Each structure stands twice: as structure tokens, then as C-alpha cells.
Amino acid sequence: MGLDFSVVPKFMDVILLGGLWTVAITVCAALLSFFGGIFFAVVALYAPAVIRLPMRAFEWVFMGTPLLLQLFLIYFGLVQVGIDLPAFVAGVIGLGLHFAVYNSELIQTAIVAVDKGQMEAARTLGLSRGQALRKVVVPQAVRDVIPPIGNNMIALLKDSALVSVIGVSELTLSAQLAIGRTYRPFEFYLVAAVVYYIINLGMEYVLRKIERRIALAR
């Protein structure tokens, strides 16, 4: 059985639609992981021990186990406790939480590295601790770690392929659908790989733009 790419054009609309879903899930999960990461970082640094310690355990488990396993837990586990989420939402939550934990590690180090004088000055000006964090310290910290967070987001794009396993019809599952009809795995996985690569290049381009913006703003 050789290669025959003549069947590809007929399924190109399915593949491209899958590509759009991949972009959608990546953007949603990236936003969740970004703001979730900030939230986790602030909790890990400033919350009382009753909240902080379970949070550390949660982070530890999320960093020590595979994403695929976490997706199974979230998708099937929520059903077990009576919450029946669509696969897309479960996928966004799984990917988002997983990368929020990694982002949180980055943001924590950055918050600690922000000059102490910033907090002191903000407090002297009459801001509360919460306000000082929200308006002065955290924005500076986040700005410092945008490049490594960007790397995490690119990893997120590639890991979004995993949600095909819980039945989100993104790029990988769309390729599988076409393969199911044509029995041509090599052709369609190759096409999917090309689409992923293009999305990846686009994302790197956007991230570089953002990084340059931030560098200029300094």
C-alpha cells in the first residue's frame, strides 16, 4: 500500500475545521492557564497555611503525573460526581489547569524577584496589600516572565492533541475521522502535522511580537 494524497482535498474542510477547534481550545486553555497561574502564584505566596498547603499538594500532583491521565480524571471524574461537562470544556479545564501549575511556578519566582521597595512604596501611598499586589507587584512580575510563559503556551498547543482522546473533535480527531473513511493514516497524519506546524509558526510569531512590545515598554 503506497502513498496516495489524491484523497486529501476531499477532507480538507474537515481538517481545517479541526484546526480551528485546535486554535479555539488552545486560546481558551491558554487564557485559563495564564490567569489561573497568576491566581495560584498569589495563593501559594500569600494565603494562610490552611489554603496554601493543600494547594502545594495539588500542584505537586499535577506536576508529577501525565497530562493524559489528568484529562481522564477530569473528564470521567466529573461525571462520577454528577457534573456532565461537554468534552470541549473538560479539555479546556484539563489543559488550562495543567499549564496553570507550570505558569504559577514561573510567576512565583518573578513575584519574589520584584523589588521590595515597590510593595513598600505602594503601601506608603495608602494602597492595601491586595491593591498593591494587584496593581503594582503582580503586573511587573508577569511582565518579566512573558517569554517563558509563551514557551509553555506553545507546549500547550502541542499537548492540545491529547484532548482527541476524550473525544474533542479538534485537528487530531478530525484526521482520525478522515482516516476512518479512507484507511490512509500516513497521508492524513502528515497533513495534520503540517497544519499543527503552521499554527505553531503563527503562534511563535504572535509571541515574538508581544515580547518585543514588552521590551519596548520598559
Added chain:
Amino acid sequence: MDTDLMLKVYPFFLKAAWVTIELSLLTTILGLACGALGAAARLSRLAFFRFLGTAYVSLFRGTPALIQLFLLYFGGPQIGIQLDAFQAGVIGLGINIGAYMTETIRGAIIAVDKGQTEAARTLGMSRFQTMARVILPQAARLMIRPLGVNINALIKGTALVAAISVVELTYTAQRYIGSTYKPFEMFMLSGALYMVIIYVAGRAIAWADRKARIA
């Protein structure tokens, strides 16, 4: 929490953990080999090899590992590559992580002070001797820790081969979730085993790092 069920099924998870360990070890070996070759290509004097190395890193880091695995396992037979699931898993994951390790190894080699090369060359060593006797021994120390990060990702990455039905930890968890409808318990069992494997690997890497620093 259903502890009776957990006690009943845990031997299957232990067996599956061995498969995960085997996968991790073989993938690490193949990944290091690919990484060393890739780094050599990227640092080559010949533009052709540099191009090959750059293309390897870009393509394999720019597409999902899952797609690469599917392409090899399901698409391979179409171009005459017949592999069983385990072999495809090791080869697919190994080549994938090799692209990341290429950058780690290259980074460590570049990080060695330039003066070292200049001094060695002044003493009359050939380029090859300089690399083998002066640069690599120093770079090896620098790369242990970042390679450890790669290996940590790799161990978690072995879960992907569940999608081509290699009976390792994640596949086992998935199967028991399907048959028992106890996702939380199955996650606890397999998650704990993953964490043990990652912890032990982390200790081994820290040990190697310490040894290399003392030497």
C-alpha cells in the same frame, strides 16, 4: 473511596509501572543518542548538516508528539515500516525527545567558555581533540540538570503510548476507569506510581549532578 477495589487491582498497576519504567529507560537512551547526533549536526562546520539538525529540531518540536507517534505506528506500514506498539512507542518518543535534548546538549556545549577552545587549539590540539578532551567533559557537567528536566517530561510523555494501546500505566488506568467507573481511585493508583518513578529518576539525576560537580 473504594479501597477494596484498589487493593484488588493494584498488582496490575504494578506490572504496568514496569512497562512505563522500561519505556522511559529505552526512550532516554534513544533520546540521548538522537540528541548527541542532533547537537553534533547543529554545531557542524558543514552548512548541510547544520540545516539537517535545525530542520530536525524545528519539525519535531513544532508538531505534537502524539501525531508523530500515530504517523509512525499507523502510517509506518504504508511506507514499509512495520513496528509493534511498544517498538513504535520507544522509537517515536525517543526521536521526539531527542529534538529537545539536541537543544539542551548544544546549549551546554556553547556555554563552555570560548577561551577553553582557544587555549586548547593554541596548545596544538586538533578540533576533534579539543572537543573530546576539553569541551565535552566540561559541557557534560553543565548538561546533567537540564537533561534531567527533559527526562522528567519524557517519563510523563510515555503516557502517550496508551493511545496506541501499549499496556502501560495510563492505558491500565484508562481500562479500569472504563470497567469500574472509579476514575478517582484509578488516578490515585497510577498517579502515585508515576510520582514514585519521577521521584526516583529525579534523585538519580541529582546524584549524578553532584558526582559530576565533585569530579
